[in-house]
Amino acid sequence: MSKTYIELNRTGDKMPLVGYGCWKVDNKDCEETIYNAIKTGYRLIDGAAVYENEVEVGRGINKAIKEGIVKREDLFIVTKLWNTYHHKSHVRPAFDRSLKDMGLDYIDLYLIHFPVPIKYVDPAVKYPGGWIEEGAKDIAYERSPIHETWAEMEKLVDDKVARNIGVSNFNVMALLDLFTYCRYKPATLQVELHPYLQQKRLVEWVQKQGIAVTAYSSFGPASYVSLNEEGKTAKPLLTHEVVQQVASKYGKSAGQVLLRWSVQRNVAVIPKSMNVDRLKSNLDIFDWTLEQQDVDAINQLEMGARFNDTVTYGFDLPLFD
Ligand code: NAD
Numbered sequence: 001m002s003k004t005y006i007e008l009n010r011t012g013d014k015m016p017l018v019g020y021g022c023w024k025v026d027n028k029d030c031e032e033t034i035y036n037a038i039k040t041g042y043r044l045i046d047g048a049a050v051y052e053n054e055v056e057v058g059r060g061i062n063k064a065i066k067e068g069i070v071k072r073e074d075l076f077i078v079t080k081l082w083n084t085y086h087h088k089s090h091v092r093p094a095f096d097r098s099l100k101d102m103g104l105d106y107i108d109l110y111l112i113h114f115p116v117p118i119k120y121v122d123p124a125v126k127y128p129g130g131w132i133e134e135g136a137k138d139i140a141y142e143r144s145p146i147h148e149t150w151a152e153m154e155k156l157v158d159d160k161v162a163r164n165i166g167v168s169n170f171n172v173m174a175l176l177d178l179f180t181y182c183r184y185k186p187a188t189l190q191v192e193l194h195p196y197l198q199q200k201r202l203v204e205w206v207q208k209q210g211i212a213v214t215a216y217s218s219f220g221p222a223s224y225v226s227l228n229e230e231g232k233t234a235k236p237l238l239t240h241e242v243v244q245q246v247a248s249k250y251g252k253s254a255g256q257v258l259l260r261w262s263v264q265r266n267v268a269v270i271p272k273s274m275n276v277d278r279l280k281s282n283l284d285i286f287d288w289t290l291e292q293q294d295v296d297a298i299n300q301l302e303m304g305a306r307f308n309d310t311v312t313y314g315f316d317l318p319l320f321d
Pocket of ligand 1: 021
């Protein structure tokens with residue numbers, strides 16, 4: 001059995017290499033799905049205020065704790081600060097709202113979701129805020145520097161309500177800048193990563209800084225089919241012949257191969273599934289290893305294809321350029 005966690009900088013907390021991703025888990029089934037995920041063996045739950053299901057995620061977590069399936073300290077709960085709450089006066093209230101919605105008293109890892117400060121939306125009017133205001137054509141920005149947002153994130157650590165803090169969708173430039181003022185380095189960076197978008201230099205550099213990397217959208221276009229043209233037209237990774245061939249060689253599924261490919265780079269994964277069999281198989285990737293020739297074959301699939309791109313949603317924001 002290979003290692004199933006990454007030790008985080010500063011705290012030494014063990015972040016599981018496989019977690020459960022909560023994006024698009026519908027509210028109706030969410031409590032049961034999270035409860036089942038924990039029952040199946042998931043210990044990391046990756047949520048976000050903007051997924052609009054923190055209440056149900058929290059219910060699933062608390063049900064599992066109440067039934068004695070796990071203790072709170074066995075779980076690693078992740079959630080994220082949405083873009084409309086970057087202002088220094090809004091970070092703590094946004095964090096507290098997530099905590100209250102989930103019915104928890106601390107978070108294991110709190111991430112800045114995007115390095116994009118968007119004009120505040122009062123939760124009394126709409127919660128959570130989105131990318132654009134109702135009726136608007138494009139994003140309205142807010143002059144909230146990330147150093148002020150990060151200082152507030154650090155206070156959550158000082159106040160012992162967030163054990164670890166990190167970032168998502170940041171690039172090297174944004175991280176370098178953050179290193180010039182931070183008291184606590186980010187524990188993790190969460191970015192889009194799959195064989196079509198391997199970001200090899202970013203991953204290796206970030207890992208060298210002592211920051212753990214988490215991949216989102218490990219199955220590439222799978223969750224973007226209904227969201228953008230890129231997701232609709234890209235060849236699915238899960239049925240790609242190279243991935244299929246590797247899968248049949250090991251007697252595993254394509255999904256398992258894609259997840260194993262990632263954890264073999266010491267990159268954590270957070271696949272989302274509502275299907276109990278897939279939930280189980282996505283966890284079952286630690287007692288076998290891809291041979292280098294198969295890793296090389298999958299690496300050949302690189303094509304710089306990014307699916308979670310603000311431009312493809314119609315916003316005038318080439319965030320990753
Ligand atoms: P994903 O790559 O996990 O793919 C999900 C899709 O794959 C679903 O349609 C699911 O039914 C299917 N699937 C899951 N397991 C499978 C298997 N074994 N075989 C075949 N199909 C399978 O999708 P994702 O939701 O894009 O990413 C995972 C998580 O990453 C999210 O839930 C969220 O927590 C996180 N995320 C974060 C960001 C960010 O900006 N930080 C962005 C996107 C996603």
